[in-house]
Amino acid sequence: MLLVGAGEVGAKHLAALTGSPGVVVAGVADPAPRATLPQGVPVFDSWQLALKAVAPDLVVVATPPGTALVAARDAALAGAAVVLEKPATTDPTALAPQANDGGIFVAFQPHFAPGLHQLLAEPPAVVQAEVTLAVRRDLGYFRGWRRTYATAGGVLHQQAIHSLALALRLMPGEIETVDATVAHRRGLAETEDHVTAAIALADGRTVHVDARIDHPGTARHVLVIRLADGRRLQVRGRNLEAGLGDLATAPTHEELRREMYAAVLAAAEGRGVHPCLFPLPALQRPLEVIERVYRDAHVVRGAEPDVA
CATH class of the missing domain: 3.30.360.10 (Dihydrodipicolinate Reductase; domain 2)
Structure with missing residues (x-):
């Protein structure tokens, strides 16, 4: 997988991804990452460069609104399944359907x-x-x-x-x-x-x-x-x-994120769309x-x- 955005929210995804079965962090796209990155993982200045170099199956976009939706759509166009952090944009009209939006899901892990x-x-x-x-x-x-x-x-x-x-x-x-x-x-x-x-x-x-x-x-x-x-x-x-x-037996946020990643990958592989996934058009x-x-x-x- 590729992480786009290694700030406060990206760090939370890295913590969850590190323990996700079958998932390997193959790259991070961020010109100035603040999160502690796994040793040996290549860092790219832009998601465009990273998408070409890594060819990821899964992309997690954790950048601020304004760039998040563009990055997610570029990743989906490249053939990756995408998890996009909310709110992605403040403009509801920006969510008018585009090709490949079906492979993008909003990160509502709760x-x-x-x-x-x-x-x-x-x-x-x-x-x-x-x-x-x-x-x-x-x-x-x-x-x-x-x-x-x-x-x-x-x-x-x-x-x-x-x-x-x-x-x-x-x-x-x-x-x-x-x-x-x-x-x-x-x-x-x-x-x-x-x-x-x-x-x-x-x-x-x-x-x-x-x-x-x-x-x-x-x-x-x-x-x-x-x-x-x-x-x-x-x-x-x-x-x-x-x-x-x-409340006493609630799963951790890392556990919920791992369920979300697995569901997105399953959907990308044609194994059905999990009812808890939040499709991008529903965010409008x-x-x-x-x-x-x-x-x-x-x-x-x-x-x-x-x-x-």
């Missing part, structure tokens, strides 16, 4: 958490979804391209997209209205501290979002799914890694919703922190 295979294979009738995120992220995290929404910063792009994308995947249909409030309290560049949103579908179903990065307590991330038959399901974990299972709808939230939200600045 969607491989326990119980989600069955949920995604046979989606139940969902009437409401509730996304709750409460974590602590400070100024040091929001640097470079993470500073602004336009370059893929913000709570929804960076923190809550895993659960929001999963909720919208289980609830197809046209988005009718978005009612949102975005609160800025700590001066984290243009990044907000708290987003609340009510997203209504044309048939009356709703998605509610309460996502904050100024939480002083234990981090939590929960997606509550309310079914038409009255059942209530909870997808839980620091980043949903417990799925519908027990979450990005359209995120765009509407930030575009239409009521913005609050300078208030005292609300940490309830």
Whole structure:
């Protein structure tokens, strides 16, 4: 495999890839890698050079938005299966289908958490979804391209997209209205501290979002799914890694990433598409919703922190 982008996120992929059965890291494309690289692995200044030199079966793209989608499409055109880190782009129109996009999958590894295979294979009738995120992220995290929404910063792009994308995947249909409030309290560049949103579908179903990065307590991330038959399901974990299972026995993120790589390679070999894989075209709808939230939200600045 070839890794494109050896920064903070690329390092996480390297850790998972090192223990993946049958996977060999054959190259890294990054003009200035910050991650610790496996000894002896060649480093290339560009993904174009690396694709020609390595001819990889699998490419993991972990670069910032703006280059990620271009790199992923170049890799797919070269014949590789591709895992692309979210959000890939902030422009939903950039996801208009192109040739070879079928070989690109978005890296939502928490969607491989326990119980989600069955949920995604046979989606139940969902009437409401509730996304709750409460974590602590400070100024040091929001640097470079993470500073602004336009370059893929913000709570929804960076923190809550895993659960929001999963909720919208289980609830197809046209988005009718978005009612949102975005609160800025700590001066984290243009990044907000708290987003609340009510997203209504044309048939009356709703998605509610309460996502904050100024939480002083234990981090939590929960997606509550309310079914038409009255059942209530909870997808839980620091980043949903417990799925519908027990928090105490949740798989590690490295384990979930390895499942994701194996599923992408299986799909590339014609052995079927795993229900937990997130195809690139499906990313357009979450990005359209995120765009509407930030575009239409009521913005609050300078208030005292609300940490309830």
